[in-house]
Amino acid sequence: MQDLAGKVAVITGGGSGIGRGMAHAFAAAGMHVAIGDIELAAGERVQREVEEMGISSIAAKLDVADRDAVGSFADKVFDKFGEVHLLCNNAGVVTFDLMDDTSDADWRWVISVNLEGVINGIQAFMPRMKAQAGEKHIVNTASIAGIGPHEGIAPYVATKYGVVGISETLHAEREHHGIGSSVLCPGNVHTQIVASGRNRQDDVGGPDSRVHPDVQEQISAGMDPMEVGRIVRQAVIDDDLYIFTHPDTREIAEKRFAAILAAFDKCAARSAS
Ligand SMILES: NC(=O)c1ccc[n+]([C@@H]2O[C@H](COP(=O)([O-])OP(=O)(O)OC[C@H]3O[C@@H](n4cnc5c(N)ncnc54)[C@H](O)[C@@H]3O)[C@@H](O)[C@H]2O)c1
Structure with a gap:
């Protein structure tokens, strides 16, 4: 997407961390920003921050897990702005337990x-984006944990692999829908992700205030989320499918793909014998 100024960006989980970084980066390029976040006060805070940059913004309370609520949020955004050019599916949460201690x-x-x-x-935004003329783009936030295994966060890894797969498929089907796609795969970024239990809904266990000092230390030493926002903005302009933020995480991809290719070599040798 070459011209961002005057276009409309939607960011889920835009009230904190990486979503807030994206909101600032896109607003700085003159985009109007719609924020959906389960923490309304946090979303409204970011709304005020980006409005000070001279753009138009809305913030709404949104649980992305609630399909009907996401549909209503999309209606609200299209009512306000008429079009959506950039959808950032960014809200995410994590739990920290080994697989056999991970509850249902x-x-x-x-x-x-x-x-x-x-x-x-x-599903809520794509049909109307598809019907619009001009450039359109979807950014899905996965993680480097969507590229290779990480111990102690199995549900997170499973979902982030899924987000990578969805994004790659969206990209492969581009000629059918005309929407560009990117998948964001960051390493550690200094956000509130370790405390994501603060937003846990009652029907899936309710708020969880367990602390994880070791992980918190790593995350606190992570990249500034504003920098991640700027990286995403450039990737949208460049129409990049994969967005990596930490060059040193390359070895995670190399290790996984080397193991997969070695298994294919074994398969070929077995077939030939
Ligand atoms: N921080 C990292 O190191 C890191 C690394 C890789 C990927 N990510 C991914 O980045 C994304 C953003 O996380 P972050 O690190 O900025 O964390 P964060 O906790 O700072 O921000 C997440 C935002 O999502 C919102 N949210 C949580 N549940 C929601 C729900 N059900 N519906 C709507 N909003 C909800 C929160 O209120 C918060 O504003 C996530 O998808 C996360 O998995 C983070």
Whole structure:
């Protein structure tokens, strides 16, 4: 998407962290910004910040896991702005447990937000975006945990692999719908992700205030989310499918793909014998 000024960006989970970084980056380029966040006060705070940059914005309380609510949010955004040029399905949560300690409620919560939230966003916005003339783009936030395995966060890894798969398929089907797609796969970014239990809905266990000091230390040393926002903005302009933020995470991809290719070599050798 070459010309961002005057276009409309929608960002789920835009009230904090990476979503807030994207809101600032797109507003700085003259885009109008619609924020949907389960924490309304946080979304409204970012709305005020970006409005000070001279653009028009709305913030709404939104649970991306609620399919009907995402549909109503889309109606609200199209009513206000008429068009949506950039959809950022970004809201996400994480739990920290080994697989055998991960509860059913943990699985359901992470799947409902990280995977179904992205699906709900695509289903609510895509038909009207497809019908619009001009350039359009979808950015889905996955993680480097969507590129290779990470111990202790199985539901997160499963959903982020899913988000990578959805994004790659959207990209492959581009000639049918005419919408560009990107998948954001960051390493550690200094956000509130470790405390994501603060937003856990009652039907999947309710708020979870467990602390994880080791992970918190790593995340606190992570990249500035404003920098991530600027990286995403450039990737949208460049129409990049994969958006990586940390060059040192390359080895995660190399390790996984080397193992997969070695298994194909073994398969070929077996077939030939
Ligand atoms: N921080 C990292 O190191 C990192 C790394 C890779 C990927 N990510 C991904 O980045 C995305 C943003 O996370 P972040 O790190 O900025 O965390 P964050 O907690 O700072 O921000 C997440 C935002 O999403 C909102 N949210 C949570 N549940 C929601 C729901 N059900 N519906 C709507 N909004 C909801 C929160 O209120 C918050 O404003 C997530 O998808 C996360 O998985 C983060």
